[in-house]
Amino acid sequence: MxxxxxxxxxxxxxxxxxxxxxxxxxxxxxxxxxxxxxxxxxxxxxxxxxxxxxxxxxxxxxxxxxxxxxxxxxxxxxxxxxxxxxxxxxxxxxxxxxxxxxxxxxxxxxxxxxxxLVETATKLRDVITKKPSHGLKRKKPKKAEDEIVCRRSMRLLKVDPSGVPLPDPSPRPDSVVDQYTRLPPGPLKMMPENQNGENEMFKGVLQMWMKISQPRNKNTQKLSNMKRYQANLTDMIITEDDVCKITKARICSMAIHPSETRTLVAAGDKLGQVGLWDLSQQPREDGIFTFILHSQVVSCLNFSPTNPAHLLSLSHDGTLRCGDFTRAVFEEVYRNEERDFSYFDFLADDASTLIVGHWDAGVAIVDRRTPGTSYEQFFNSNMSLIRTLQVHPVNRHYFIAAGARDVHIYDLRHLKSKGTKPLITLTEHMKSLASAYFSPVTGNRVVTTCADDNLRVFDTSCMSSKIPLLTRVRHNNNTGRWLTRFRAVWDPKREDCFIVGSMARPRSIDVFHESGELIHSFFDGEYLGSVCSINVMHPSQNILVGGNSSGRIHVFKG
Structure with missing residues (x-):
């Protein structure tokens, strides 16, 4: 204490x-x-x-x-x-x-x-503050022994089974053919590639062609009503004899002869070949004749409206030829080796002048009446490219052109050598266009085919600055890269109905009214098993022809 x-x-x-x-x-x-x-x-x-x-x-x-x-x-x-x-x-x-x-x-x-720790921290500080090198480190080449040796066949090594090297055969110059080399200028003799020598049957076809190709007056019969028209479509059927392969590659264009007694079909393919098929010949192979007229895609085929014995073909290789079956020769109508052609149409009623569209958005007026060579007038449009063009059926100084995403209507009287402005522009399309066509009788309607899966119908009865959109039809136009793109075309017998291929299953060809109503679908589970991208109707008969991407033709007849 x-x-x-x-x-x-x-x-x-x-x-x-x-x-x-x-x-x-x-x-x-x-x-x-x-x-x-x-x-x-x-x-x-x-x-x-x-x-x-x-x-x-x-x-x-x-x-x-x-x-x-x-x-x-x-x-x-x-x-x-x-x-x-x-x-x-x-x-x-x-x-x-x-x-x-x-x-x-x-x-x-x-x-x-x-x-x-002081010495250790000092060393770490020196390492961190060291400037990194900005040079690129090169990879060390692998040693030969480290590389994996791939086994190669003796064929690729060009040795025979005993190990002796095989001789390297050098190809002959005449055996190497460039598919994009233009054919020589001038006329080509009408000799079928699938027939050997002088074909007597083909001579008989030429004589028959001259008889059925006499000029006739235009058909002015009254259009049938919709019920009668729909009943005629229902009666059209396809048989085994109505299907045949006439071109080597996929079909890009077609035309049907206006004859009312025989059915003659022409088709142009991707490689520049043109095939003719006379459906009255039996067996079918005897009525097929093929010709090599171009070196690239044949994008447009048309029979002359005044002389059906003339078949005109246009190709991307910059050539336009006319097959004259009365003289058995393919004449060269127009040639331009500096530009690629895309489409053409007859400008005059007598087919003496043509309008030719170029891929680079150029437009040429070609006069066939000039002896020897054709007279050409060239104009530049304000489009990026031209895929199709067509002259108005009544007012022939108007023509319509389908470009990348715009549809332009031009007046020929106001074309300029540089920067021609369109009279009317249709800008409702969201993706690339495939075609645009006037209705065949009055031209009061325009149908367009677009990659945005829509078919559009416009009212062109009044050529004003704004063209109203009448109908938008939802349609699967996604054909891909291996199929020819769809082109909705008018039935030449009707003012209000158009035909287009279909991606639906079972495969079919559809006919629509301008109001968007589906009038009829052509299909056959046995004889139509592929997509027909290119279709054409006979101008006076109940005949529909569809072509697919393997060169095969399907014909529905009433």
């Missing part, structure tokens, strides 16, 4: 010592307030700093700890100033816990000092 004097002295000593309040949140303990002597608080702060500061400063704090602990130990052993020893009494001596704590601090400081 302490005396009252000692207690009073102790209390007086405690009052003289400054007290430090620290929140335990700094020490990582629950948030309470504690009172420590000044020296003890400094030791705790140093201990915390040694645990929270970066590794670079550990060595410096460790030395401070060692010096502080040694001073504290010397004070405990009686070393130091005499004033300090006289002022301290038993109450200021460290407890066993504090002694153990100081011992742990000193041991930890010695351990961190032995790790040489």
């Amino acid at each position: 302490m005396s009252s004097q000692n207690l009073s002295e102790n209390n007086s000593n405690d009052e003289e010592k400054p007290k430090v309040k620290r929140k335990c949140s700094e020490l990582g303990t629950p948030e309470i307030e504690a009172v420590f002597p000044k020296e003890e608080c400094g030791l705790q702060k140093l201990a915390l700093d040694s645990q929270t500061e970066p590794s670079v400063g550990i060595a410096r704090d460790s030395k401070d700890m060692l010096s502080l602990s040694s001073e504290r130990q010397s004070n405990q052993d009686g070393d130091g100033n005499e004033n300090e020893t006289t002022d301290m009494d038993d109450s200021t001596e460290l407890s066993a816990y504090e002694k153990k704590r100081l011992k742990n601090i000193s041991e930890n400081a010695e351990f961190f000092a032995s790790l040489d």
Whole structure:
């Protein structure tokens, strides 16, 4: 038990010592307030700093700890100033816990000092601050022994089974044919490629052709009503004899002869071949004749409206030819080796002048009455390209052109050599166009085929700046790259109905009214099993011809 004097002295000593309040949140303990002597608080702060500061400063704090602990130990052993020893009494001596704590601090400081963290941090700093090289590292070439040797056949190595190299046969110059090389200019003799030598049957076809190709007056019969027309479509059927392959590649254009006694069909394919088929010949192979007239796609075929013995064909290779079956020759009507042709139409009623569209949006007026060579007038439109064009059936100074996404109607009387502006522009199409055609009788309607899966019908009865859209028919026009694109064409016997191929299954050919109503679908599960992209109707008979992408013709007859 302490005396009252000692207690009073102790209390007086405690009052003289400054007290430090620290929140335990700094020490990582629950948030309470504690009172420590000044020296003890400094030791705790140093201990915390040694645990929270970066590794670079550990060595410096460790030395401070060692010096502080040694001073504290010397004070405990009686070393130091005499004033300090006289002022301290038993109450200021460290407890066993504090002694153990100081011992742990000193041991930890010695351990961190032995790790040489300062030198390690200096080395890391040098590595981090080193500038990266901006040069590209080249890959080391693989060694020959590391590469995997692929096995190759002896045929590719050009050796025989015994290992002896085979001779390399150099191709003869005349055996190498470039499919894009234009045929020589001038007329070509009408000799079928699929017939050998002089064919007596083909001579008989030529004589027959001259008889059925006499000029006739235009058919002015009254159009039948819709019920009668629909009944006629229902009566049209296809048989095995009405399907035949007449071209080597996929069909890109077709035309049907206007004869009312015989059915003659012409088709142009992707490689420049033109095939003719006389359906009255049996067997079917005897009525098929093929001709190589061009070196690229035959994109347009038409029989002359005044002389059906003339068949005109246009190709992307920049040539336009006329097959005259009365003289058995294919004449060259128009040639331009610097431009690719896309489409053509007859400008005059007597077919003496033509309008030719170019892929680069050029338009040429060709006069066939000039002896020897054709006279040409060339104009530039403001379109990016021209896919199809057609002359108005009544007002023949108008023509319509389908481009990339716009349909333009031009007036021939205002064509200019540069920058011709259209009279009317139809801009409702969202994707690329395939075709645009006037209705055949009055030209009061225009049907367009677009890649946005829509068929559109416009009212062109009044040639004003704005042409109203009458109908939008939802139709799958996604033919892909291996099929010829659909072209909706008018039935020449009707003013209000058009024909287009179909992607639906079973395969069919659809007939729509201008209002968007589906009038009839031609299909046959046995004889029509492919997509007919190009279709044409006979101008006076109930005959429909469809061509697919393998060169095959399908004929529906009433």
